[in-house]
Amino acid sequence: MQPEKEEEATVYVRGFMTDRERVEDFALWTRSHSMLVQSPKHRWGPLALGYNWRSGQPRLNYVVPWAPIYWITTRLPAGIVIPSPSLLATFFLADLSMHLVKLTYQYHKANFRSSEYASELSNVLRTLRQKHPKLRVISHSLGCHHVLKALQLMDLSERPDVVHLLAPAVKESEFDGILHRGIAREKTFLYYTRRDITLYILFRYVLAGWTKLGYGEPAMGEVGVKHKSSNHYSNLVEIDTAPFFGRNVHTGYAAKFGNMAQVDFDAVERGKLDFPSF
Incomplete structure (x- = not known):
């Protein structure tokens, strides 16, 4: 049964944020959320909260000449x-x-802080869990690392019902344990694409340096998980988002998320539904 709207809360956790983050910086996420609130199929509750975590200095979104x-x-x-x-x-x-x-x-600075301040986020989620019967978390990029670190500090009964990991800037090996045990109470959605050049360069070469294998462990936001078997990880659904993007991939999830979440991916995998054009 669909919960009453006032009983449901959705928390958005962005990557690379600062203490000076503004409400309007969540505009694209708010737009995507509104699409899912108005969707006859999803009918998400309207309460959307942007979580501002202390990651340090913001990431440059473009090359300054x-x-x-x-x-x-x-x-x-x-x-x-x-x-x-x-x-x-x-x-x-x-x-x-x-x-x-x-x-x-x-x-590196934000990655360290995502672990250092994980307890703050876990406390916020526990409080929301007590107030709202239905709790959902949407995280992007390094925000996924922050969320996973926080969830590791929580019992399964305290965690969100559903977690969406969009372009997670994390390595599978770091979170193998929670992936096996289950991240969310009900289901976790992992959005990835090999077209994410930002994660490709950052994880395979820049962060890891040159290894004997030629490159470092890739981010889950680029390749998903190694084991594609549906029962390898508990209640994990992988979504290849390549059809949704042109050139702007890693920073484009906020604008595309509302469209992504509305697609019946089970039908896509069965070959009974084509991706819509957005």
């Missing part, structure tokens, strides 16, 4: 000069390297 800006600025007195294609390529590689260095530092 510091090198070309500096180069052009130093030449402004002599007029605007257009750099050559080879010089532009050099600028791009330099800026990309700077971006990856910053991203790696910020990832």
